[in-house]
Amino acid sequence: MNIGNNSSARVRTTLARGIVTATALAAVTGVLAPGTAAAAPSPSTPDISARAAGVGTTDTQRVEAAAVVRLDPAPDVLLLSDYDFVHALWQKARDAGEPLEAVRTAAEEAMASTLAEDHVTFIVTGVHDAYRLDRVLRLAKSGLPAEIRTSAWNALRSTRGDAAIEEWLTPGGGYDAAKQRLRDARSRDRAYCEQVVRTHTVSFSPEVRAAAERALKGSDADRAAFVRTGYAEAQKRDRAAREADGRHRQEIAAKDREFVRAMAVNDPGEHVRAAAGWAVRPGSTDADVAEFFGYGWASGAALDLEVYRLRVADAEVRRHHLLPRLIAQAAEAERELLTAADTARARAEAERTWRAVAEHAESARTAWLAEQSAARAQAESWRTVAQLSRESADSVWKNITAPAEARQGDWAAEQAEAGEAASFWKDMADRARESETRVKS
Numbered sequence: 001m002n003i004g005n006n007s008s009a010r011v012r013t014t015l016a017r018g019i020v021t022a023t024a025l026a027a028v029t030g031v032l033a034p035g036t037a038a039a040a041p042s043p044s045t046p047d048i049s050a051r052a053a054g055v056g057t058t059d060t061q062r063v064e065a066a067a068v069v070r071l072d073p074a075p076d077v078l079l080l081s082d083y084d085f086v087h088a089l090w091q092k093a094r095d096a097g098e099p100l101e102a103v104r105t106a107a108e109e110a111m112a113s114t115l116a117e118d119h120v121t122f123i124v125t126g127v128h129d130a131y132r133l134d135r136v137l138r139l140a141k142s143g144l145p146a147e148i149r150t151s152a153w154n155a156l157r158s159t160r161g162d163a164a165i166e167e168w169l170t171p172g173g174g175y176d177a178a179k180q181r182l183r184d185a186r187s188r189d190r191a192y193c194e195q196v197v198r199t200h201t202v203s204f205s206p207e208v209r210a211a212a213e214r215a216l217k218g219s220d221a222d223r224a225a226f227v228r229t230g231y232a233e234a235q236k237r238d239r240a241a242r243e244a245d246g247r248h249r250q251e252i253a254a255k256d257r258e259f260v261r262a263m264a265v266n267d268p269g270e271h272v273r274a275a276a277g278w279a280v281r282p283g284s285t286d287a288d289v290a291e292f293f294g295y296g297w298a299s300g301a302a303l304d305l306e307v308y309r310l311r312v313a314d315a316e317v318r319r320h321h322l323l324p325r326l327i328a329q330a331a332e333a334e335r336e337l338l339t340a341a342d343t344a345r346a347r348a349e350a351e352r353t354w355r356a357v358a359e360h361a362e363s364a365r366t367a368w369l370a371e372q373s374a375a376r377a378q379a380e381s382w383r384t385v386a387q388l389s390r391e392s393a394d395s396v397w398k399n400i401t402a403p404a405e406a407r408q409g410d411w412a413a414e415q416a417e418a419g420e421a422a423s424f425w426k427d428m429a430d431r432a433r434e435s436e437t438r439v440k441s
Contacts, residue, residue, distance in 0.1 A: 054081030056120040065123045068131045069093050069100060082119035086110050089127060099134060106130035129162040136165055139175075143410065144309050146194070147187050151178035171321050179314070189223040190216070196231065199302055204294040204399055207234040207241070239287055252286040253394055260289055268377045269304035272297060293396040298403040304378070305410055312371055312414075316421065319364045323357070323428070330354045330432075334439055350439040358432035365425035372418035379411035 057065075059078055062085060066073040069092035077088060090107035093100040106129070110122035133156070140152035151174050158164035168174030181187050196212040211234040215226035257280060264277035278284075279292035330353035333346070340346030386404035389397040 054083065054116070056082055056116060057085075057123045061124050065089060065127045068127050069096065069103060082116060082123060083111065086119050086122055089123075099138065100131070102130040102133040102137065103127055129165070132162070132165045132169060136168060139313065142309065142313070143305070144313060145182055145191060145306065147181050147191075148175070148178040148313075151175070151181075169317070169321075171318075175317060179310075185224070186220050189220070189227050192227050193223050195299065195302055199298040199403070200295045201399065205235070205238045207237040208295075210234070239291070242290075243287070252289045252396065256293075256394055256396060257289055260292055268374070268381050269301060271300035271303035271307070273300075275300035290396055294399045297400055301382075301403060301407050305407065305414075308371075308374070308378075308414065312368075312418070312421075315367065316364075319360070323360060326353070326357045326360055330357050330435065334435070337439060347439060351436050354432050354436035354439065358429045358436060361425045361429035361432055365422050365429060368418050368422035368425060372415055372422060375411050375415035375418055379408055379415055382408035382411060 062078055063073040065085075066077070066089070069089050071077065071088055071092045077085070080088060086107055090104060090111060093104035093107055096104075106122060106126050110118050110126060113119070136152050136155055140149050140156060142149065152168070155164050155168035155174050164174075182191070193212045193215045196208060197216065200208045200212065202209050208231060211226060211230050215223045215230065260276045261280045264273055264280060267273045267276060275292060275296040279288045279296060281288075330350065333350040333353045337343070337346040337350045382404050385400065386408055389401040389404055
């Protein structure tokens with residue numbers, strides 16, 4: 001059984017679940033691991049791959065594969081047979097859970113084979129192909145705009161397999177094309193209608209909600225019409241109905257108006273601040289404030305979350321595209337050091353290139369720590385809002401309870417993911433510094 005051509009297809013059919021993205025994680029650790037492939041083995045110390053039975057892979061290939069699942073490539077691990085090494089990779093992928101689902105599945109397929117070449121193929125290329133699959137799957141199942149998620153699913157379902165996945169992640173590929181389509185008028189119109197459906201409840205805005213749902217089921221022209229005039233017209237009908245129906249007329253307490261006024265200045269979300277500012281603008285009425293509680297707050301919050309997710313996903317894709325290039329330059333500089341006539345100059349170049357890797361990783365870590373702080377502020381803010389809405393006797397607050405609880409959960413998840421990403425980049429920076437230190441000696 002040769003898994004080289006069918007692994008991704010089988011992974012796709014067996015996955016049931018599935019940006020911290022890490023295209024270059026394997027390459028980083030493989031090169032950074034002291035002594036793995038920096039020099040030819042001496043006659044008195046044969047290479048591990050020559051000592052161990054059932055081994056058709058090199059030290060560097062194993063360290064690179066181990067890095068994908070964060071398996072410590074200790075000497076005893078590198079002495080394992082190829083099959084047992086695949087099993088060790090599988091154990092780490094299994095323990096990681098959903099983020100490494102494709103890696104786990106691909107490892108299971110490799111272990112099911114009795115052919116040594118299948119074990120080698122998984123270690124050398126299969127684990128990396130599966131990891132890219134996990135990365136795209138994570139984006140496909142994320143909270144990013146539908147255009148990006150749909151594009152990711154299309155790449156995952158492509159009959160071109162791993163090539164389609166790799167191309168989708170490459171700058172100028174599917175991910176970038178999906179981002180570009182977000183700017184298309186038709187995509188914007190659909191996204192607007194979808195957001196209205198998510199943020200306008202039937203109880204507070206029945207006319208707007210119904211009109212948005214009809215537009216979504218209709219044509220491009222229907223959605224464009226809703227964006228241009230349909231939303232405003234439905235909004236007027238809802239407001240008129242609330243004014244006419246005494247049961248739905250909501251008197252805004254002075255403390256609630258002051259709360260919204262404070263939000264316009266202090267809320268951590270830019271779009272929430274804008275929505276709050278509009279609700280308490282000079283000349284605004286109680287109806288404006290009631291509509292802020294009814295849907296304006298939730299709409300601004302949805303935009304803040306979407307902007308954050310797009311920003312961090314885009315930045316991480318760019319970082320991981322640059323990382324392997326920096327690593328390749330550093331690895332080449334270190335190899336040239338072994339045979340350089342001008343050792344001092346070659347050593348300085350090797351130090352410089354590894355320092356560039358460390359600086360890139362440290363910059364990414366710093367950025368993620370800032371994002372983690374921003375997500376923490378949002379999560380804490382929404383936790384407070386959810387509590388206030390549950391405790392308030394004012395009827396306007398009931399409209400924000402469910403959105404507040406949902407946003408609290410969303411931002412808590414973003415905070416956790418930012419922490420994981422920061423940890424990943426710290427590890428990369430530390431390893432790069434270790435390599436810089438190594439080439440100095």
